Amino acid sequence: MTQIPIANPSLEATAAAGAAHVNCQEFSFYYGDNQAVTDVTLDFPSFQVTAIIGPSGCGKSTLLRSINRMNDLIPGRRTTGRLVFDGQDVYGPRLDVVALRRRIGMVFQKPNPFPKSIFNNIAYGRRLYDSLERRELQAVVETSLQRAGLWEEVKDRLDDNALSLSGGQQQRLCIARALAVDPEVLLMDEPTSALDPRATARVEDLIAELRGRYTIIIVTHNMQQAARVSDHTAFLYEGNLVEYGPTARMFTQPREKRTEDYMTGRFG
Amino acid sequence: MDLRTRKLFDRSLTGVSVMAVALMALALAILLAPIVARGLGAFFFRATSEFRRFNLEQFDRGDPRAVAAETRAVAAARRPVYDMLAAFEDELAELDTSRRPALRKQLREVKEGLVELLGPPPGEIAAVMLRQQYGQTRWDRARGKLAGILFAVKWDYSDPSRMGRKVLVPRRSAFAGTRLEPLFPYLERNLKAMLRPRPVFYWRFLADRSLDSHFFGGIWPEILGTVYLTLGAMLLAIPFGVIAAVYLSEFAAAGRVVSLLRVCISTLAGVPSIVFGLFGLAFFINTLHLSRSKSVLAGSATLALLILPTIIRASEEALKAVPRSYKEAALSLGASPLRMVLTVLLPAALPGILTGIIISMGRAAGETAPIIFTAAVSVGQPLKLWETLSQPTPALPWNIYNLATEHQAVDEIRHVQFGMVLTLVLLVLLLNLAAILIRARISKKMRG
Numbered sequence: 001m002t003q004i005p006i007a008n009p010s011l012e013a014t015a016a017a018g019a020a021h022v023n024c025q026e027f028s029f030y031y032g033d034n035q036a037v038t039d040v041t042l043d044f045p046s047f048q049v050t051a052i053i054g055p056s057g058c059g060k061s062t063l064l065r066s067i068n069r070m071n072d073l074i075p076g077r078r079t080t081g082r083l084v085f086d087g088q089d090v091y092g093p094r095l096d097v098v099a100l101r102r103r104i105g106m107v108f109q110k111p112n113p114f115p116k117s118i119f120n121n122i123a124y125g126r127r128l129y130d131s132l133e134r135r136e137l138q139a140v141v142e143t144s145l146q147r148a149g150l151w152e153e154v155k156d157r158l159d160d161n162a163l164s165l166s167g168g169q170q171q172r173l174c175i176a177r178a179l180a181v182d183p184e185v186l187l188m189d190e191p192t193s194a195l196d197p198r199a200t201a202r203v204e205d206l207i208a209e210l211r212g213r214y215t216i217i218i219v220t221h222n223m224q225q226a227a228r229v230s231d232h233t234a235f236l237y238e239g240n241l242v243e244y245g246p247t248a249r250m251f252t253q254p255r256e257k258r259t260e261d262y263m264t265g266r267f268g
Numbered sequence: 269m270d271l272r273t274r275k276l277f278d279r280s281l282t283g284v285s286v287m288a289v290a291l292m293a294l295a296l297a298i299l300l301a302p303i304v305a306r307g308l309g310a311f312f313f314r315a316t317s318e319f320r321r322f323n324l325e326q327f328d329r330g331d332p333r334a335v336a337a338e339t340r341a342v343a344a345a346r347r348p349v350y351d352m353l354a355a356f357e358d359e360l361a362e363l364d365t366s367r368r369p370a371l372r373k374q375l376r377e378v379k380e381g382l383v384e385l386l387g388p389p390p391g392e393i394a395a396v397m398l399r400q401q402y403g404q405t406r407w408d409r410a411r412g413k414l415a416g417i418l419f420a421v422k423w424d425y426s427d428p429s430r431m432g433r434k435v436l437v438p439r440r441s442a443f444a445g446t447r448l449e450p451l452f453p454y455l456e457r458n459l460k461a462m463l464r465p466r467p468v469f470y471w472r473f474l475a476d477r478s479l480d481s482h483f484f485g486g487i488w489p490e491i492l493g494t495v496y497l498t499l500g501a502m503l504l505a506i507p508f509g510v511i512a513a514v515y516l517s518e519f520a521a522a523g524r525v526v527s528l529l530r531v532c533i534s535t536l537a538g539v540p541s542i543v544f545g546l547f548g549l550a551f552f553i554n555t556l557h558l559s560r561s562k563s564v565l566a567g568s569a570t571l572a573l574l575i576l577p578t579i580i581r582a583s584e585e586a587l588k589a590v591p592r593s594y595k596e597a598a599l600s601l602g603a604s605p606l607r608m609v610l611t612v613l614l615p616a617a618l619p620g621i622l623t624g625i626i627i628s629m630g631r632a633a634g635e636t637a638p639i640i641f642t643a644a645v646s647v648g649q650p651l652k653l654w655e656t657l658s659q660p661t662p663a664l665p666w667n668i669y670n671l672a673t674e675h676q677a678v679d680e681i682r683h684v685q686f687g688m689v690l691t692l693v694l695l696v697l698l699l700n701l702a703a704i705l706i707r708a709r710i711s712k713k714m715r716g
Contacts, residue, residue, distance in 0.1 A: 070600060075521070102602030112593035114612055115714035124611070125601035163715065174597070181601055 021046045021185055021215050022067055022104075026081035029062050031074060036062040038239040039081065044185075044232075049207060049216040051230035051247065053223060055262065059239040060219045064187050066090070067217070068104040069097050085185070102129065104185040105178030110194045111170035113162035113177070118154050121162045121173060125181035140180055148176035149206050168199025172206060179210075186210065188218040192225065204229050223263060227251050235259045300693075307690025310473050310683045314407035316463035317342050318387060322402050322484060327476065338464060343390065345461040348454060349382065350389055356448040363446070374420065374442050378451075381417035385410060386462060398480035405484065407465035409680065414459055418452055473687055481647050482671060482684045489650045490688060493564070493661030494633055494695065496651065497643060500568025501575060501632040502625065508572075509579030510621060514609055516580070517587040537577035542637040544574045549641035564656035567643020567663075574638055575628035582624020586617040619711040626703040630696045636665040646670045664692040 022044040029037040037059040044050050052060040065071045066083060069090060083090040090100065102125075113121050122141040126132065132140065141158070145151040150172045154165070162173055171191060178186060188207075192200040207216060207229045220226050226233055227247060234244040235256075243256045254260040317338050323329045356375070360368065379389075387403035388394065394401050404410035419436040440452040455462075476486030520526045548570030552558045558566050590613055598608040614621075636644075644666035651659050668688045671681060 068600060070596060073595075073599075098602050098604050101600055106596075106600035108593060108596060108600075110593060112591070112597045114594060114597065115616060124598070125603075128601065128603050128607060161713070161715070177597075177601065 021086060022217070023084045024063075024081070025084065027063075027066070027083045028080045029059070029066050029071070030078040030080075032076040032078075036239055037066070040236075040239075040241045042234060042241060042244060044215060044217055046215045047212050048231040049211050049218060049229055050232045050234065051226035052217065052219045052234045052236060053221070053226050053262075054236035054242075056221065058236045060236045061189055063236065064189055064217060064219045067185070067187055068101050068106055070106065072097065102181055103183055104187060105181065105183035106187045107171070107174050107178055107189065107191045109190045111167055111174050113165070113170050113173050115161065115163055117159045118162050118165070118173065119158040122177050122180050125177060128181075144176040144180040145173075147179050147210070148172045149202065149209070150176055166199070168195050168202055171195060171199070171203055175203070175206060179214075183214065185215045185217065188216065190219055190221060193221070200225075223251075235262065237262070303686065303689050303693060306682075306686035307693075309408075310687025310690070311470055313468065313470070313683070314465035315468040315470070316403065316405055316407055316410055316465050318403040318463065319405035319468070322405055326398075326479060326484070342462055342464060345458055346386055346390075349386075349451060349462075352448055352451045352454070353379070353382075353389075356443075356446055356451075359447050371442065371446075374439060375448070377420065378417055378439065378448075381413060385413040385417065399483045402484070403463065406683065407463065410459065410463055410465070414455060417455060474691065477650060478647070478684075481675070482681050483677075487664070487667075487684065487688055487691065489648050490662045490664045490667050491691060491695070492650045493644075493648070493663040494665070494692070496564045496656050496661060497567050497571060497639060497663055498629060498633045498699070500564060500656065501571035502629060504569060504572035505576050505579055505628065505632075506625060509576050509624075510583050510614075512576075512580050513583030513587055513621075514614070517584045518605070518609060518613070533577045533580055536573075537581070540637075541574060541635055542640075544570055545638040545641045548573070548638060553642065559658045562641070562643050562645065562660035563658050564643055564651065564661050565658075567639045567661075568656075570638045570642045571632045571635060574635060575632050578628040578631070579621075579624050582627070583617070583621045586620025586624070587613060589620060590616045616714065619707050619714075622703060622707040622710070626700050626707070629699050629703065633696050633699065634665050634692065636669055639663055639666055644670075646674065664688055664695070668692065 024040045024042045026039045026041055027037060028035060028039055040063060052063060054060045062071065066079065067085070067090065071077050079091050085100065085104065088095055114124060116124070119141055122144050123137050126137065126140050142151060142155075145154060150169060153169060154160075154173075162170065165173060171194075175186075175191075192203050195203065204225060207218065210216060211229075211231075218226075218230065230247045232245065233247045233250045235242045235250070235258075237258055243250065243254060243259045245255075250259065251263065254263060320330055320335050321339055324332060324335045360371065360375070363371070382389070383400060383403075385403055388401060404413055418439060420439050420442070422435045422437050423432040424435045425432045438452075440449060443449045443452075470486075473486040474491060475488050477488055478490075479485040516526065516530070520529075548566060552566040552569050553561065553563075558569065594612050594616055595608055598612040599605070603611065643660055644663050645660045646662060646667060648660065648662045651661055668685060671685045671688070672678060675681060
């Protein structure tokens with residue numbers, strides 16, 4: 001752990017002042033009778049990076065996917081408590097899921113570009129709700145790719161199939177695709193677990209660049225990564241939130257014994 | 269098992285597989301070779317002067333002056349034949365009365381044979397049937413007809429324990445000593461001069477309508493009918509089938525109703541095609557009154573029902589094979605389920621869906637039973653597009669069966685039957701080839 005980022009005090013202040021974008025209040029999630037997330041109460045500060053860590057099967061991915069309701073596809077799912085985004089209950093009866101997902105982007109564990117051209121991949125989300133002219137769309141694609149640090153590598157081959165890119169490029173393409181719809185929150189579900197170390201470093205740099213512009217929530221099983229990229233860390237164990245705090249403090253002076261055990265590799 | 273025996277097993281498995289493939293290829297060759305060889309006979313043959321006269325008079329093709337000159341030339345070559353006939357008829361009155369009835373019968377057969385071979389004798393009023401107005405248009409058929417004139421067929425029932433045997437008796441011996449006797453050697457020697465065979469490539473076999481129930485002309489109405497029926501069936505079955513598959517794989521909540529539905533679809537795929545035909549007659553024509561009687565529309569609808577299960581099952585499998593990550597990516601970007609299906613799921617599943625469509629297209633083109641009661645007639649004109657709503661049509665699979673079994677002169681039109689078989693095989697091959705090429709292009713585009 002060479003560099004532990006110290007949370008920027010001014011950003012902390014913004015987060016404290018504005019209403020937290022995403023916020024769980026005694027939120028629980030069940031697959032049928034199986035409780036995957038238990039009574040989690042947590043504020044995800046705006047425009048900062050929050051990492052959710054924990055051993056496999058601890059419910060960290062479930063919690064992340066609950067935020068943009070990607071778990072809807074699973075039959076027999078059930079929630080209790082509240083999960084609030086921008087003052088609205090995400091599981092409320094009047095919520096528009098499509099609008100919610102437009103504001104909360106997501107990057108998945110394995111790069112999953114569509115089998116379309118690079119251009120069409122980036123433009124896909126925007127085309128869903130905007131009928132832009134070709135030139136405007138080109139601008140959106142360029143901006144998104146630039147933000148994802150991919151523009152220089154692909155600017156001459158926008159019509160190539162996205163599947164012809166390398167794994168790391170594909171993942172940055174997926175990030176660019178998520179950015180193209182101007183989300184407020186970016187959920188990342190172990191975004192580097194399928195990438196080699198160099199591609200991982202590129203994605204981590206990218207997260208650092210995006211910090212301050214988007215609220216980023218990242219699930220990772222790589223603790224160094226959590227330490228490198230996040231401002232806050234939440235440690236989940238068997239569906240329970242064990243400890244939550246600024247990353248610097250969590251990694252140097254954990255308050256809970258279980259957190260310390262996990263971080264030092266005694267279980268997990 | 270030690271390494272050597274394992275290797276032996278591996279090698280023998282390879283040997284068996286190679287042999288199986290080779291056997292299949294051989295069987296296919298044995299099946300296809302005669303079809304191709306005899307089917308080509310409908311296109312490449314030696315056409316007689318009658319063929320050229322027929323083409324000029326019925327289809328308005330060819331050089332009128334050349335045909336007229338040729339008609340004069342062959343008429344000159346034929347004149348001795350009719351002279352000999354006239355002379356013999358005069359002679360008949362003077363012959364021995366005991367010989368007369370037998371000779372009269374033989375003479376009638378010879379005259380009928382000559383009409384079939386060379387057309388009506390000069391000066392006779394044109395008959396109604398086209399086949400009585402023209403002689404043989406194909407040299408191979410003309411040779412067969414010549415044999416019918418030269419030899420009388422007798423059945424030998426002398427051995428009661430056996431079936432009757434066919435015996436060919438030369439007519440020349442029956443007419444021995446009469447003025448008709450020289451007719452037979454004359455015919456044999458001068459048939460070429462009387463019919464003037466020349467090789468042709470009759471590609472219009474595919475584009476001509478048929479005349480006098482396939483005695484002359486081509487098979488365009490059948491080809492067009494098959495294309496109408498197939499395309500109509502695809503037009504009806506593809507949207508229903510793909511939508512049903514999308515519903516089953518994406519939107520239907522797993523439950524008893526859906527699994528019952530799946531069982532029903534599988535069962536439907538196993539129903540004999542003749543049952544579909546009867547159902548089509550009872551439902552589309554007698555109940556829904558889609559048309560007053562048989563029609564292309566009713567036939568297409570019946571064929572669509574027949575291929576619907578195949579399309580549904582293939583499409584469902586293809587949709588299920590689309591990685592979940594594509595769907596998740598689309599949904600996470602704010603696509604509604606319907607948009608996700610239209611923009612991501614269906615394009616990604618398209619190669620698989622097309623495979624199902626290819627298979628069922630070949631099936632629809634070749635099915636006979638479903639169209640017997642709903643669409644097919646044995647003789648008909650090529651239909652205009654709007655006429656398909658109300659008119660029946662001839663179609664290749666039905667007409668192959670019909671011409672080979674029900675036609676009044678099955679033997680005379682063998683070349684048409686084989687031409688139709690070859691055309692159907694090639695048509696299905698062509699449809700499949702086109703679809704395979706499209707599929708290959710799409711999946712190549714997706715792989716990047």
